[in-house]
Amino acid sequence: MTFAFGHLIGAWLAGKLAQRTKRAAMTRIAWALLLGGAILPDADYLVDWTLGTHGHRTLTHSLAFLLAVPIITCFLTAVLKKKYPFFQPKLYAIAIGLGILTHLLIDMAEGFPGVALFWPHETWYYFFGSAIPGGNGIFESNAVHHLKRAIVDMGLGTAWIGYFVLRDRIRF
Ligand SMILES: [Zn+2]
Known part of the structure; x- marks a missing residue:
């Protein structure tokens, strides 16, 4: 499994690509939504950890989620546009959708077990x-394997x- 950094990098590359094609003028808020969307699906971990459920890679990794979140985002920001006229x-909606899409693609690229794309249908x-x-708890097994992936993710x-530091984009 890819963890936070891997997903952020994937979405960042997609954003850079979108910018290159000049189809999208990525604003600061759009970048935040793109990168936020890239880690949003794994928020299901928090639910599993707090409630002791086994829902990882189901609802938040489905096409329904991929469609619903941008629609909700579009609706909410359209309402807020009255107060913040510069909202787009x-x-x-496209930015957060692209973030979620890259997340799903990266999870699927890792091979088995993939994601429950058509959740609540149970095929992954x-x-x-x-x-x-x-079998529930598929992600709890094999701790050493996950630890290695986490270490690679932190390295990435x-x-x-x-x-960014080299490019002088971040200063301390
Ligand atoms: Zn995921």
Whole structure:
């Protein structure tokens, strides 16, 4: 599994690409929504940890979520636009949607078990296959394996931040 930094980097690359094609003038808020959207699906961990459930990679990793969150974002920011005229509801919806999309693609690119794309349908999908992982707690097993991935993720994140420091985008 990819953790926070891997997902942030994936969404950041997508944002850079969108900017390159000059289709999107990424504002500061759009960037925040893009990067926030990239880690939002894994907020289901917090629910699992607090409630002791096993819902990771189900609702928040589904097409329904991918559609619902941008629609809600568009609606909310359209309402808020009355107070903040500079808001760009459509851009924000696309940004948060793109963030969630990159998250799902990265999770699926890792192979089995993938994500429950059509949740509540119980089949999970990944590149290039599908499965019904069934057994709850699939993500709790194999702690050493996860720890290694987490360490790689932290290494990626450190290198990413280092890049910004080198480019003089972050100053301490
Ligand atoms: Zn995920």
